[in-house]
Amino acid sequence: MTSDLKALQSAADTGDANAMAKYGKHLISESKTAESGQKGQLLLQKAAQAGNGEAAEFIAIMLASGMAGQQDWNMALDYLAHAASMNWAPAVGQLKLFASPENPQAFDKSDWREVRDAIDIEKLLNIPERRSLCESPRIRQFDEFLPHSFCDWMIERARPRVSRARIYDSTDVRGKETQDRTNSSTNFSLMELDLVLILIQSRVAKLASVPIFAMEKSMVLHYEPGQEFKPHYDYLDPTKPAQIADMRQFGQRLATCLIYLNDDFDGAETEFPKLGQKFRCEKGGALVFANIDEQGQPDPQTLHAGLPPTRGEKWLFSQWIRSGPMPI
Ligand SMILES: O=C(O)CCC(=O)C(=O)O
Ligand SMILES: [Fe+2]
Structure with a gap:
């Protein structure tokens, strides 16, 4: 383990939300065993609960991709809204894009729950005629x-x-x-x-x-x-x-x-x-x-x-x- 990674791990052990998010992502992307993957998920959950937007966005990614079980778009979007409510900029941008794909810039709702509820995921997953x-x-x-x-x-x-x-x-x-x-x-x-x-x-x-x-x-x-x-x-x-x-x-x-x-x-x-x-x-x-x-x-x-x-x-x-x- 590199010294940077060790420092990240010890900061995560002390409950630092940013370090938990980063180390959790590391464990999931590098994980060779189910245990380290699960530990990574637990760290991300804790970090998201502590108000870390990056962790909440990564949980959304895992849910939408099915990386950690069944694909679940609805739960993924809930986590994305949670990440946006913590002012995590990438989540804010994505949520607006999903809610108003035709004109995301003009979309001015600022209540993230409302933005999330405006998303029609079935429509977004629909593909046109070939x-x-x-x-x-x-x-x-x-x-x-x-x-x-x-x-x-x-x-x-x-x-x-x-x-x-x-x-x-x-x-x-x-x-x-x-x-x-x-x-x-x-x-x-x-x-x-x-x-x-x-x-x-x-x-x-x-x-x-x-x-x-x-x-x-x-x-x-x-x-x-x-x-x-x-x-x-x-x-x-x-x-x-x-x-x-x-x-x-x-x-x-x-x-x-x-x-x-x-x-x-x-x-x-x-x-x-x-x-x-x-x-x-x-x-x-x-x-x-x-x-x-x-x-x-x-x-x-x-x-x-x-x-x-x-x-x-x-x-x-x-x-x-x-x-x-x-x-x-
Ligand atoms: O640029 C293209 O039109 C072809 C790209 C391509 O062949 C590929 O990505 O495999
Ligand atoms: Fe090709």
Whole structure:
């Protein structure tokens, strides 16, 4: 244990609410045993009771994601309102977004209970009708999949974090910078999740008819003019030993969901060179494609690329979907 962590642990032992929240989150995200996970949850409960907003928000995240049992959005939103009532800024922002996705800035209720009660979670979890763009491979489009305010929220969360994207081949955990992928990207670890991200993942899980645990770490991609993601496959290659091991543990990458977070750019379509087709969505629209064929085999026709913008920058939410449970 590092000295910083020891100091955090002893401060938590003395009942310091901030230290209990931070150490509780640490125990949950690092926990290798059920005991340390439970200890983490207990610390978070105590910290939330003592008025710590960060702890209450993290409990909300655990409840909404189902990380610590059944997914329970209603209880999660109660905890989020509790976090907001303690002036925890991220919770305030999220609560307004959920209560008034069309216009969160203009939403001026300040009683958090009232704001929470204005949230229609069933509506937020509902997904729009799909349109079929191609049958083999299966490519679908969902217009207005996300409200614009959710897109803006994700761009602002990703903006300070994006860095040059890397290519991973499962033998190399750090990945490599290559000319095949010149755009930037970021992903969100368990400690960095929020309810907006979990809502997006829940909606993607719903459209693919899989549990939320089939979601890999969500990514946000950023392309400046000229930057691109050259033709590639998202499926894991069952002839590569390292990828076989990955597949045995977490399952195949069944499908990919790309949500266009903005649309004020030219070019930058998602291209399928073997089909001779390219697609892009309006802001908030989702493009979803299966990486495997009807027999469950990797489908070489799914070769695809992120073309470079010729004007403006492109922001994209990219969600790879597995067939087996993924730790989130
Ligand atoms: O930017 C795009 O349109 C493609 C992104 C992509 O292929 C991916 O995230 O796997
Ligand atoms: Fe891809």
